[in-house]
Amino acid sequence: MAPQRKSSKRSAPSMYDVARLAGVSQTTVSFVVNDVPNTNILPETRDRVWAAVKELDWQPNAIARGLRSARSHTIGLISDEIATSSHAGKIIQGAQDAAWAGNNMLLVINTDGKHDIERAAMKMMVERRVEGLIYATMYHRTVAPAIDLAQVHIVLLDCFVADRSLPSVVPDEVQGARTAVELLLQKGHRRIGFINEVGPLPAMFGRLEGYQQALASYGVPFEPELVRTGTVIATEGYRCALDLLTLPERPTALFCYNDSVAMGAYDAIRQLGLTIPSDVAVVGFDNLEVIATQLRPTLTTMELPHYAMGQWAVQYLLDHAQDGEFAPVQQTIPCRLVERASA
Amino acid sequence: MAPQRKSSKRSAPSMYDVARLAGVSQTTVSFVVNDVPNTNILPETRDRVWAAVKELDWQPNAIARGLRSARSHTIGLISDEIATSSHAGKIIQGAQDAAWAGNNMLLVINTDGKHDIERAAMKMMVERRVEGLIYATMYHRTVAPAIDLAQVHIVLLDCFVADRSLPSVVPDEVQGARTAVELLLQKGHRRIGFINEVGPLPAMFGRLEGYQQALASYGVPFEPELVRTGTVIATEGYRCALDLLTLPERPTALFCYNDSVAMGAYDAIRQLGLTIPSDVAVVGFDNLEVIATQLRPTLTTMELPHYAMGQWAVQYLLDHAQDGEFAPVQQTIPCRLVERASA
Helix, strand or coil, X not given: CCCCCECCHHXXXXXHHHHHHHCCCHHHHHHHHHCCCCCCCCHHHHHHXXXXXXXXXXXXXXXXXXXXXXXXXXXXXXECCCCCCCCCHHHHHHHHHHHHHCCCEXXXXXXXXXXXXXXXXXXXXXXXXXXXXXXXXXXXXXCCCCCCCCCCXXXXXXXXXXXXXXXXXXXXXXXXXXXXXXXXHHCCCCXXXXXXXXXXXXXXXXHHHXXXXXXXXXXXXXXHHHEEEECCCHHHHHHHHHHHHCCCCCCCEEEECCHHHHHHHHHHHHHCCCCCCCCCEEEEEECCHHHXXXXXCCCEEEECCHHHHHHHHHHHHHHHHCCCECCCXXXXXXXXXXXXXXX | CCCCCECCHHHCCCHHHHHHHHCCCHHXXXXXXXXXXXXXXXXHHHHHHHHHHHHCCCCHHHHHHHHHCCCCCEEEEEECCCCCCCCXXXXXXXXXXXXXXXXXXXXXXXXXXXXXXXXXXHHXXXXXXXXXXXXXXXXXXXXXXXXXXXXCCEXXXXXXXXXXXCCEEEECHHHHHHXXXXXXXXXXXXXXXXXXXXXXXXXXXXXXXXXXXXXXXXXXXXXXXXXXXXXXXXXXXXXXXXXXXXXXXXXXXXXXXXXXXXXXXXXXXXXXXXXXXXXXXXXXXXXXHHHHCCCCCCCEEEECXXXXXXXXXXXXXXXXXXXXXXXXXXXXXXXEEECCCCC
């Protein structure tokens, strides 16, 4: 982890700073910038106040708000596509619940991953003086966001920068897979197929590691032929499950990279005339409820900590935006087992 | 439809109005509110400008932006839960694409349907001088939003107010169901089961109407026993499909209220040893891709016009926010047939 560093970002000027520089009270500053009538403020005093506003670069759009409070009570969330996809809406849910609990509003801009939109969104959020910014991606990966770090505090969510120089919160992929496979081992399964993602992603590597750790903790040797990879859609889950279930020594359980893959595995299992979970147990990943609760039998799966990551990111911003202690913490959050009927 | 009315909302003051009232040029207004140094503007003139700003209630937070442009280039979208649900994210996609095409940013606030959050979100959007506001719900229904209509232009999306006094864009439920059932009729089916929603919603009534219209257009008598209702989840689709498929004279096709219901119907069909679509054809509704493209066989379904409604709402706001012609149009948008392998 990179060393902690103190940020000076929050030296943004307050009305107090303007008043001090102008040698007047905050009430006078308020009267001048609001042009309150009948206050008998001398033109020279007015000019001094405006000169201080300018010298400190106290933004006009912060003035109205600054009169009520030094804070905008707004958290920004910029995402590639979590607001439009069916996958990660609970990130927004967790972030907004944490924001609301602290009397803050969550403002969301979805960018589709377009860089020009992302830059414009960043600029707008900074102009609106958000307390802090969450930069969230739809799946766990590295990013290189175009952020002016002098302007705003940021937390990365479900992503991280390669040099780990920005605070980040991501799922614990290793623990998630280990928990899923340990459940199957506890239930007596020793021949457990794993249908993994084909792409070189943190989740792909982390879950393979977790699968291996769980097997090792039960003294079960790792057999590469039990691991298949495919793109993470149902037809690939179907194909990989058919391959695994027609091995000479058939696995009695399948651990699937996500719930769509598990949905395809269900079709393969049924097609072979086998029953879930008595012939083949299945555990998915994601807890995409629109699938997991609707499959027959309902799907036991690992829940990605979308809600908790949203909460954590907002809380970190709120806790540290004021005190200026803004270290590049790399937080992982465990995945929760959701037991249903398939294992 | 309610009579057209001209709105006076867009009488919000401009820098031009301030300049005229103060009897100065817009440049002078700009210099004063920005406190540009060395402009030799007399204190009395400054006072006149600030008095005009105050009299017209030209908002301080609009000043900075007003200097660059009279427009905020921001569209607000307030929704109950479309940003967090898996259902209607394409509303945001359509709205943001239309907003971006006109060089506007789409700012989203999700309220979970909480009234206090909704009021705070409205206030924030108004303070940020959005060009207009979209109020969107996750499913087609009546609403009673807490809007100060004097403050902002609004379009309702996937919802409407009971007296139809606000512009609104919703799916054409009747046409959607008619198109789905006509597809089945065209393919020769004459005994078509319909699994409908149980709740008294516009979609429930509209789709029943469309189902009946399609049958009538082919001279097929309406048989109430072929219509079953349930809550719109897979287990209910399973139950209703089993009921329908064990009727003495078995239907050869099922039209399902949504894709989750169709998912349950698939399980019932398979359990009876029947094949899709040769024994029983299935058409869903929604085009929730995470289900429809992942089922085996893939699901033929009607696409809710989420994307098009998002586009329409933004376009309506952009077209009419400036000209002040803001009539309570009640727009319906057709649902598109997405043919896959189940019918």
